[in-house]
Amino acid sequence: MTPLPSFLRYRGPLASLSREDRLRLLQRGGDVDARISARVRELIARVRLDGDWALFEMARQFDRAELSALEVPRARCExxxxxxxxxxxxxxxxAxxxxxxxxxxxxxxxxxxxTEPGVLVGRRPDPLGRVGVYAPGGRAVYPSSVLMGVVPAKVAGVGEVIVCSPPGPDGLPHASVLAAAVLAGADRVFALGGAGAVAAMAYGTESVPRVDRIVGPGNAYVAEAKLQVVxxxxxxxxxxxxEILVVADETASPVAVAREMLAQAEHDPDAACVTVARGEGVAEAIAEQVRRLSLGAKREEIVAAALRSRGAVLSVASxxxxxxxVADFAPEHLLLATAAPSADxxxxxxxxxxxxxxxxxxxxxxxMTGSNHVLPTAGLARAYSGLNLLDFYRWTTYQRVERAASQALADDVGLLADSEGLFAHADAARAWRAE
Known part of the structure; x- marks a missing residue:
C-alpha cells in the first residue's frame, strides 16, 4: 500500500498494508530523543542537588515566571x-x-x-501515604485530568494528594487547574512544571514533599522524567x-466515525487515528467525511498533521x-461502531x-462518564490498564503458621532449603519440628 500524500497516511484494504506500513501503525512508541533524555537527566540532577533553588531557576528559565513561593496558597485556589x-x-x-x-x-x-490446616495467608489493601498529580500547562490545560488523578486518590483514602502544574506569567498555574484541584479535594498545589516538578515529587525538596506515586499526563519531557525516576x-x-481505533460496519454513521477520529487528532500532531471498516464502500464514505470535516477544523493544522502522519481508514471483508x-494495535481508545458492540x-x-x-x-x-481517561498508549494496553483505584493502594501480605502446622511443614521446608544450599533456612524450619 502506498501512503497517500493527501489528508490520510493510509487508505485501502487492511490486507494490502505492507509489512513496513503495518509496523509504522503498530509501533507508535519509538525511541526517546537522546537530546530529551539527556536534558531531563540533567534537570533531575539539578533538583536533587539544589532543591527549591533549582525549581525557582527553572520557573524563571522555562516559564518566564518569578515565583515568590512554590506552593500556591489555598485561598488563591479557592x-x-x-x-x-x-x-x-x-x-x-x-464530572x-x-x-x-x-x-x-x-x-x-x-x-x-x-492453604493447609493451620496455615493462614492474607492480603490487605493499604492506601498510599502521598500521591502527586501532574497537570499540564501552557498549550495544553486539562482540568479534567486533575479530577482523574485527584478524585480516585481521595476515594482510595490516600493520606495526602498534591498537584503540580506549571506557573503562568503571574506565577500561578492556570485558574481552571486551581479550581479543579479544589473541587477534587487536593490537599496542596505547587506552581511547578516539566521535569523539575517530576523530580521534586520523586525525591522531595525543602518545600515539596516526596510522594509514593506520580500520575497524570504531560509533554515528552514530563513523560521521560517519569520514566527516569522509576x-x-x-x-x-x-x-x-x-490515539483511537474505530471498528465500524455498515450500520455506522460515517460522519460520526469521522468526528471521533478528528477529536483525537486535534490533541497532538503525533496522535494516531485509525478506522477499520467492513467493506470498501463503508471505508470510502468514512474517509470522505474525515476529509470534509478536517477542512476548516478549529485546530486544523494539528488535525492535518496527525492524519498525514498516522491517520488511516482501512477496509476488511469481515x-x-x-x-x-485490534489486538496488535492495542489502542488507548477503541470505539466499536458496529451493530452488536456488546457482543463484539x-x-x-x-x-x-x-x-x-x-x-x-x-x-x-x-x-463525564466517570471512567478514568488516564490510559496506556503506544500499544502498552497489551500489558497495562488505565488508571484505577488499585493504583492508589499497596498490598500488605501476612501469614500465620499454627503449632501443629509448623511441625507438619518443617521436614519438607528443610528439604527444599537444603536443596538450594540455604542451610540456615533448613535449621530454622526444622527447629520447630519437635517443639
Whole structure:
C-alpha cells in the first residue's frame, strides 16, 4: 500500500498494508530523543542537588515566571474556583461526582485463605501515604485530568494528594487547574512544571514533599522524567500521544466515525487515528467525511498533521479480519461502531478503554462518564490498564503458621532449603519440628 500524500497516511484494504506500513501503525512508541533524555537527566540532577533553588531557576528559565513561593496558597485556589464560569464549575462538579462513583465501585477487599490446616495467608489493601498529580500547562490545560488523578486518590483514602502544574506569567498555574484541584479535594498545589516538578515529587525538596506515586499526563519531557525516576517512585503506565481505533460496519454513521477520529487528532500532531471498516464502500464514505470535516477544523493544522502522519481508514471483508489487528494495535481508545458492540466486546483483549456503539463518544469518557481517561498508549494496553483505584493502594501480605502446622511443614521446608544450599533456612524450619 502506498501512503497517500493527501489528508490520510493510509487508505485501502487492511490486507494490502505492507509489512513496513503495518509496523509504522503498530509501533507508535519509538525511541526517546537522546537530546530529551539527556536534558531531563540533567534537570533531575539539578533538583536533587539544589532543591527549591533549582525549581525557582527553572520557573524563571522555562516559564518566564518569578515565583515568590512554590506552593500556591489555598485561598488563591479557592478564589480561582469562585471566579470560574459557574456553568463550567457545575460541569466539573458533575464530572467529579461521576468519577467518585465509578471508582468507589472498584474498592478492593482484604482476603484470607487457609492453604493447609493451620496455615493462614492474607492480603490487605493499604492506601498510599502521598500521591502527586501532574497537570499540564501552557498549550495544553486539562482540568479534567486533575479530577482523574485527584478524585480516585481521595476515594482510595490516600493520606495526602498534591498537584503540580506549571506557573503562568503571574506565577500561578492556570485558574481552571486551581479550581479543579479544589473541587477534587487536593490537599496542596505547587506552581511547578516539566521535569523539575517530576523530580521534586520523586525525591522531595525543602518545600515539596516526596510522594509514593506520580500520575497524570504531560509533554515528552514530563513523560521521560517519569520514566527516569522509576525506582524512587511509582508511576502509572508510560504515556504518549493520544490515539483511537474505530471498528465500524455498515450500520455506522460515517460522519460520526469521522468526528471521533478528528477529536483525537486535534490533541497532538503525533496522535494516531485509525478506522477499520467492513467493506470498501463503508471505508470510502468514512474517509470522505474525515476529509470534509478536517477542512476548516478549529485546530486544523494539528488535525492535518496527525492524519498525514498516522491517520488511516482501512477496509476488511469481515470483522473477523479486524480483531487480530485490534489486538496488535492495542489502542488507548477503541470505539466499536458496529451493530452488536456488546457482543463484539467479547472479542477484545487489548485496549485502554472500549466505547460500545457510536453514540458512546470518546469525549464522554474523557470528561463525564466517570471512567478514568488516564490510559496506556503506544500499544502498552497489551500489558497495562488505565488508571484505577488499585493504583492508589499497596498490598500488605501476612501469614500465620499454627503449632501443629509448623511441625507438619518443617521436614519438607528443610528439604527444599537444603536443596538450594540455604542451610540456615533448613535449621530454622526444622527447629520447630519437635517443639
Amino acid at each position: 478564589q480561582a474556583l469562585e471566579s470560574l464560569d459557574p456553568s463550567v464549575a457545575r460541569a466539573l462538579g458533575r 467529579a461526582r461521576n468519577i467518585a462513583r465509578a471508582h468507589e465501585a472498584q474498592r478492593p477487599r482484604a482476603v484470607e485463605v487457609e 525506582g524512587a517512585v511509582a508511576i502509572e503506565a508510560p504515556a504518549g500521544p493520544s 470483522l473477523e479480519e479486524a480483531w487480530p489487528f 466486546l467479547a472479542r477484545v483483549r487489548n485496549a485502554g478503554t472500549v466505547f460500545l456503539g457510536e453514540r458512546s463518544s470518546v469525549a464522554y469518557g474523557d470528561y
